[in-house]
Amino acid sequence: xxxxxxxxxxxxxxxxxxxxxxxxxxxxxxxxxxxxxxxxxxxxxxxxxxxxxxxxxxxxxxxxxxxxxxxxxxxxxxxxxxxxxxxxxxxxxxxxxxxxxxxxxxxxxxxxxxxxxxxxxxxxxxxxxxxxxxxxxxxxxxxxxxxxxxxxxxxxxxxxxxxxxxxxxxxxxxxxxxxxxxxxxxxxxxxxxxxxxxxxxxxxxxxxxxxxxxxxxxxxxxxxxxxxxxxxxxxxxxxxxxxxxxxxxxxxxxxxxxxxxxxxxxxxxxxxxxxxxxxxxxxxxxxxxxxxxxxxxxxxxxxxxxxxxxxxxxxxxxxxxxxxxxxxxxxxxxxxxxxxxxxxxxxxxxxxxxxxxxxxxxxxxxxxxxxxxxxxxxxxxxxxxxxxxxxxxxxxxxxxxxxxxxxxxxxxxxxxxxxxxxxxxxxxxxxxxxx
Numbered sequence: 001x002x003x004x005x006x007x008x009x010x011x012x013x014x015x016x017x018x019x020x021x022x023x024x025x026x027x028x029x030x031x032x033x034x035x036x037x038x039x040x041x042x043x044x045x046x047x048x049x050x051x052x053x054x055x056x057x058x059x060x061x062x063x064x065x066x067x068x069x070x071x072x073x074x075x076x077x078x079x080x081x082x083x084x085x086x087x088x089x090x091x092x093x094x095x096x097x098x099x100x101x102x103x104x105x106x107x108x109x110x111x112x113x114x115x116x117x118x119x120x121x122x123x124x125x126x127x128x129x130x131x132x133x134x135x136x137x138x139x140x141x142x143x144x145x146x147x148x149x150x151x152x153x154x155x156x157x158x159x160x161x162x163x164x165x166x167x168x169x170x171x172x173x174x175x176x177x178x179x180x181x182x183x184x185x186x187x188x189x190x191x192x193x194x195x196x197x198x199x200x201x202x203x204x205x206x207x208x209x210x211x212x213x214x215x216x217x218x219x220x221x222x223x224x225x226x227x228x229x230x231x232x233x234x235x236x237x238x239x240x241x242x243x244x245x246x247x248x249x250x251x252x253x254x255x256x257x258x259x260x261x262x263x264x265x266x267x268x269x270x271x272x273x274x275x276x277x278x279x280x281x282x283x284x285x286x287x288x289x290x291x292x293x294x295x296x297x298x299x300x301x302x303x304x305x306x307x308x309x310x311x312x313x314x315x316x317x318x319x320x321x322x323x324x325x326x327x328x329x330x331x332x333x334x335x336x337x338x339x340x341x342x343x344x345x346x347x348x349x350x351x352x353x354x355x356x357x358x359x360x361x362x363x364x365x366x367x368x369x370x371x372x373x374x375x376x377x378x379x380x381x382x383x384x385x386x387x388x389x390x391x392x393x394x395x396x397x398x399x400x401x402x403x404x405x406x407x408x409x410x411x412x413x414x415x416x417x418x419x420x421x422x423x424x425x426x427x428x429x430x431x432x433x434x435x
Contacts, residue, residue, distance in 0.1 A: 009212035010205045012178040013171065014058050021055065021062060022204070023164040024157055028059070034155075038066045041102075045125045045132040047110070047149070049140050050157030053203025056135035059157070060106050063133065069102035070094065072130070076112035081120045088124035095129065103130040110134035111143030118148045125151050139249070159202025168204045169193055169211055180215045187224035195230045210234045251277075255330075256287060260295045264334040271323075271330050281322045285311035288329045292336075299339035299414035306332045337414030345408035352405075359399030394429045 015021045018028050018035065027034050037043045043063060048056040064071045072087050091103035105124075107113065113121075125132050125148070132152065140149055160168070172179040173188060192214070200207035213233040218225045251270050258266035274284055285307075292307035310329035314322040368379020383393045398405060406427075410420035 009172060010208040013208055018062055022167050023160045043067060043131060044153045046155055047140055047152040048135045048155050048157060051137060051159045053205040054157040054159055056157060057108060060133040064104040067102050069104040072103060072105045074105060074107045076107055076109040081116055084120040088129050091130040105130045105132050107134045111136045111138040115145055118145045122147060160204055162197050165197045165200055165207050169196060169207055172208055172211055184215050184219050186218055189224060189226050191227050192225045192230050195227050199234050252287060256291055259291050259330060259334045262334055264331045267330045267334045268327055271326060275323055281314050281319060284326055285314045288333060291333050294343045295338055295340055296333060296336045297339040297342040298419055299337040299416045301415060303333055303336045339411045339413050339416045341408060341410050348407045359401045362396055
């Protein structure tokens with residue numbers, strides 16, 4: 001074995017030019033802004049943001065090559081502030097000898113840099129001593145400091161689609177220099193390629209790793225690469241769900257919005273993705289409880305009972321049975337009539353307090369149970385509702401300054417329609433009208 005034969009297939013097939021780079025044509029394609037910037041020799045400092053296998057490191061190395069730049073790679077887990085400053089000094093010396101000399105400092109997983117390390121990058125980035133290219137899988141608005149982020153052009157790279165992954169796999173199969181065709185020309189069933197693409201989940205590196213293992217498996221047995229071969233070598237399907245990363249927030253957001261929007265199928269889909277990715281089942285249960293109160297509310301008061309019972313049951317039984325309980329609760333919330341009237345009511349009341357509406361409690365509502373309360377007039381004139389027909393009596397409950405204020409405005413959805421009709425009668429009896 002010689003040359004680069006010892007390297008994994010994914011490393012050997014790494015694109016060397018923009019023309020080889022697969023996907024993201026709006027950025028790197030002919031006429032794309034990056035092509036124009038490279039031709040002009042004016043590539044700004046960049047932050048490449050995207051999931052694993054989307055091409056961040058590859059694109060950074062291609063840019064550096066196209067600029068004929070000196071590349072300095074800083075390890076985000078071990079580089080110190082002193083290392084960053086030394087890189088700036090060295091880049092500055094290169095510029096002294098040749099004005100057009102370009103240094104590209106590449107920091108993979110730049111989100112691992114702390115604030116001091118990120119701040120150390122600022123002077124060199126701002127002065128243009130070197131071109132910084134950072135790569136991250138984390139949401140940059142959470143992981144990168146504001147001053148540094150404001151000096152970088154954000155480039156979002158999405159997971160590769162099926163057509164892009166098919167190009168990657170087919171190129172590896174046909175390339176006689178770097179691909180598997182250099183030593184294996186066996187048959188690959190189309191269904192096997194389709195399965196590799198599905199299992200890769202948008203990650204080119206995973207697709208090539210699966211292909212490489214399948215080729216070794218098939219070569220050892222003298223047969224073709226079939227779906228059965230791919231299944232035998234790939235193990236568990238790749239699942240994109242990082243409990244601490246951006247996918248965590250995106251998927252839980254989609255889960256909540258699916259319940260709110262009345263789509264039980266989508267809700268169960270996102271629930272399954274969270275469970276398969278190892279999400280905390282108690283966290284999921286808490287989000288269902290919140291959704292029951294915030295988005296269903298009194299349109300179906302039973303929803304909160306279902307959600308809280310599910311949360312207790314999930315804590316009690318754990319996985320794998322908890323998946324059934326969570327699914328039942330999520331489906332119930334998704335299918336229930338919706339009202340956010342309670343959520344809006346408490347926020348209106350809190351907003352009133354923020355505006356300074358801290359008003360005295362009316363005397364007849366104050367606590368009159370202790371000795372001397374009567375002498376203060378507390379509780380005097382209070383009408384006990386159960387002593388009156390219908391267990392209701394007209395009297396003032398809001399402070400004097402807020403009489404007539406309406407916070408809760410029930411909708412006409414589900415049980416809240418009945419609540420609204422009853423409340424309208426009571427409010428009319430107190431001389432208050434819906435606002």
